[in-house]
Amino acid sequence: MITEFGWQHLVTLLLAARWTILVSAMAFAFGGVAGFVVALGRTARSAPLRWLTAGYIQIIQGTPVLIVLFLSYYGFSIVGLKLSPLFAAALAMTIYASAYLGEIWRGCIQAVPTGQWEASSSLAMNRWQQLRHVVLPQALRLAVPPTVGFSVQIVKNTSITSIIGLVELTRAGQLINNAVFQPFQVFILVAFVYFVLCFPLSVTAKRLERRLHAHH
């Protein structure tokens, strides 16, 4: 049945946007934790640890997120593990975020001058103390703008989770369009909601970049 596009549809979209936000937040939180471990591995003294994490980053960055999503959704069902769309979506987006954040943060850790490592070594600090008190605080400042910037990518890329049936923003738009068949109006509105979610993040990233820059 074809109905008119109206307010009830906007409410449906906004309710669906909660799932977009939830998947984004989980991807950012869990991907952040995993990405931190990856970044430490990439900058570790142990060569096997560096190769392992470098390989992980290469594989994930060299694979479409969509395929990672299919693997986590359909892949586990082969071994008899049926994941819910939400869980599969969060898992795939976490893996995706961990590789990119790991690589971003590796760059930030390595951007701290070697003199900082040498000075803290000379003060008899061990590796962990050097990271904790000297290197990471400096890397953190460098990391804030690109990290916030990347969170925009996470939000936008959750749209692909629509394909496994998670009714987030994009999927809700498709469903509404099936009912009203006004694709232009519907998807303009979907795009607008994405924009409203992402714009504050972009602005924050820009502002942080300027502020952290001004301090040096």
Next chain:
Amino acid sequence: MPIIEVSGVRKSFGSNEVLKGVSFNVNQGEVVAIIGRSGSGKSTMLRCLNGLESVNAGKVLIAGHTLDASGKHLLELRRDVGMVFQSYNLFPHLTVEENIRLAPRIVCKRQKAELGAVVERVLSQVGLLDKRDAYPEQLSGGQQQRVAIARSLAMEPQVMLFDEVTSALDPELTREVLRVMEQLAASGMTMVLVTHEMDFARRMAHHTIFMHEGKVHESGASAQLFVAPQTPELQQFLSAGEIA
């Protein structure tokens, strides 16, 4: 009695042998300058003394610690051996006071009450008590280098290593850093310095080591070495310095 004994130290970077069997001793309370051209291995030698570079062969005994190719026990050694760098390497996210407190607090586990006294003592030694709350970027190069010296002194080292610490400074700022180092030497600190300041080496160092192509080419009491260099290489090195 020697507090540093370097014997037969060799060090290569890839196929490039930078140290080709270096040996020398430094006595307690002595100031020793290492001079030589760029690439003669003098900075590498200094960095081997606290394990910033590992040695491929030979042995370093310093402040009761042994350094060899195994690279063990570095942390214990570094508690007793301070180092100051050409580029200061202060921690830019910490104030002067925090820079000084950090290692005594987390490495030596000193108590809060003690730490205040330590900061007070080392900052007054370098004449920067009024800068304790400043960030490194708010200080001149000379002040930053004096803070770096204070930070190192806060660990109460037995030996201090100085790696071209005035090379990045203009003559006036160089003087203020050298003055601090003179006072430190007068207080009986054992010091090894790699330097291009020939006047300072001649005046301050009890002994001077001239390194050439990865070896100790000539060494002796500064009073004699600078006045009557024996080898043609040192003669040439010293006269080149006078022209420049």
